[in-house]
Amino acid sequence: METATIKDIARICGVGVSTVSRAINNHPDINEKTKNLIMQTIAEHNYIPNNSARNLKRSESNTIAVLIKGISNPFFNNMLKVLEHEIHRNKYSFLLHRVEEQEDEIEVALLLEKEKRLKGIVFLGGYFSHSEEKLNQLKVPFILSTGGVTEKIDKECYSSVTVDDYKESYKMADYLCKLGHKRIAIIAAPPEEECIGKLRLQGYLKALEDNQIPCDPNLVRYKRDNTLDTFSMKYGYEVTKELLQAEKEFTAVFAISDSIAVGACKAISEAGKNIPEDYSVAGYDGMDIAFYYIPSITTIRQPVEEMAEETIRILFDIIEYGSTNIRKDFPAELVIGQSTKSLIKAEM
């Protein structure tokens, strides 16, 4: 049997297609009895409306799409949960769409906008480096959440919810300095990666400078390896092993993500050293693992839930009241764990 269409159902029920359509879409102008009859035959024949046809015909939908680049990052898991919840709470449908690493997220958004008649778009994470012109093609309300944006784009062009990676990274590095660490290694992303990793590195550099600590390039560590996710435990592990083998003196490691920090801890532990006695280790993100690791890892906790809620709040502001250009920067919190210790005698 070929897959049934609305016409088949109409024919079987002896009614017109519009009546069937009305039944499906809960239109008011329909007799209870005919509706029941229709719904029943629909169930019997396993009829399923074709979404493409609906989207084609409908002028609008009630869908909000969340576009996420590289779904692998567990950091977004909590965020997604809240986003989905908030979207549903507002009676909208939630559509998660993953955009692949080499894809252009705007391009994808443009496609989706046409295909699904979206009401709004949330860009989660990623790093925007498009032209303004491209961005302006998006007719649908959208918001950037937790992502970086190149300086090339005028800030007036978009709304966003962010954490100031530069500032928060500075906060962490400064904290390590204030603990008395003079030789602080950083495990960063390869410099050619256009991403938040760059901002976190800059925050570190500035903190060193402000604390009158010269930056030793030997302690700025990263690794180019296509088989390796930059924000993975393995990356932290490998880079830290290299760092240890380099035999440069250092007392603290600042990893630009918690996953990296975990890998760093393991490498240090395997080298027979202890945390924080021999080396202090700090992470970034405030992921669960930072708290459940042994020792718990000092980290920068981003207020994930609040950010997700605010993201949706702003998006609805744009959708319903035509607001534009709303930008909200969330402060993150330095959460002190057991992985960092003070080198200052009075505190020891």
Place this chain on the structure above:
Amino acid sequence: METATIKDIARICGVGVSTVSRAINNHPDINEKTKNLIMQTIAEHNYIPNNSARNLKRSESNTIAVLIKGISNPFFNNMLKVLEHEIHRNKYSFLLHRVEEQEDEIEVALLLEKEKRLKGIVFLGGYFSHSEEKLNQLKVPFILSTGGVTEKIDKECYSSVTVDDYKESYKMADYLCKLGHKRIAIIAAPPEEECIGKLRLQGYLKALEDNQIPCDPNLVRYKRDNTLDTFSMKYGYEVTKELLQAEKEFTAVFAISDSIAVGACKAISEAGKNIPEDYSVAGYDGMDIAFYYIPSITTIRQPVEEMAEETIRILFDIIEYGSTNIRKDFPAELVIGQSTKSLIKAEM
């Protein structure tokens, strides 16, 4: 400006719509020059073909969809990466679709099948408890990967790639027994959850039985809490705290996932106890964190990459040669970490 359609482009170029269509779809029967002209005006006017219309019109696509229930589980991250890679390697498009916890995955698949003219479907994870009839409605080749299936469904109805959770769980519990542990607690899923958690519990029970160790219900631990993901670190942490407070004697904890094991370790550590000296802890899944945790966690490593590859291989077998009913069960590997110790004197 209203969003441009193929007609607009045709009019602007002074050609027919079919010519534009030919240009877009790389048809051979078209003059290079007109094609160039068309492509250029398309770029200039930011024309984007409407996918709904295409899907509606096209009789088939080259898309393979991966349906995943509850994307939060990081276990699937690696798997997804391989699946995507393999699908692309075979010149198909990859479509990831998340199905929400309360949604019916078959229902979703049926919808998607119509909407996207899918070539194949991979169901990743989840637990199938549908009627055979429902399953048979799926006309598109599909395969179950890494998921459980209710006994109610005839095994002849589907193809699958699995790990025998019962057997592997038995393996782990048996290993703990052989280490001399007599009092082995298990951190399981709430019994009403229809999922692999059940099989892992059963494997544990059987192993105890075969080792002549009576099962103490006080050591079978779980927690009902809707705010808590069963397979999360927090779950493991909370349940283990309860376990410790219950002051039942035990020497080992078997957590039915690595995340749970991490939480368990933390709870034990916070109670001032050591792993594995005071308590042995074992996990399940073979996630990265098991190896990077301190101590590394003894676990059951599922051959994720191989399973993903085999999933796609079988799916293509079904698509291209009409194979049916292929079932492959992968053995998993007991990976011994630092979190478990032997209680037998000779080995101490």
Place this chain on the structure above:
DNA sequence: TTGTACGCGTTATCAT
């Protein structure tokens, strides 16, 4: 090589 016209499955408008 190119253009015209039809149909994909649905919703919405307009009669009835």
Place this chain on the structure above:
DNA sequence: ATGATAACGCGTACAA
């Protein structure tokens, strides 16, 4: 309350 019919945007058979 219901049915015929015109779109929605595109691909393609067919004619030119």
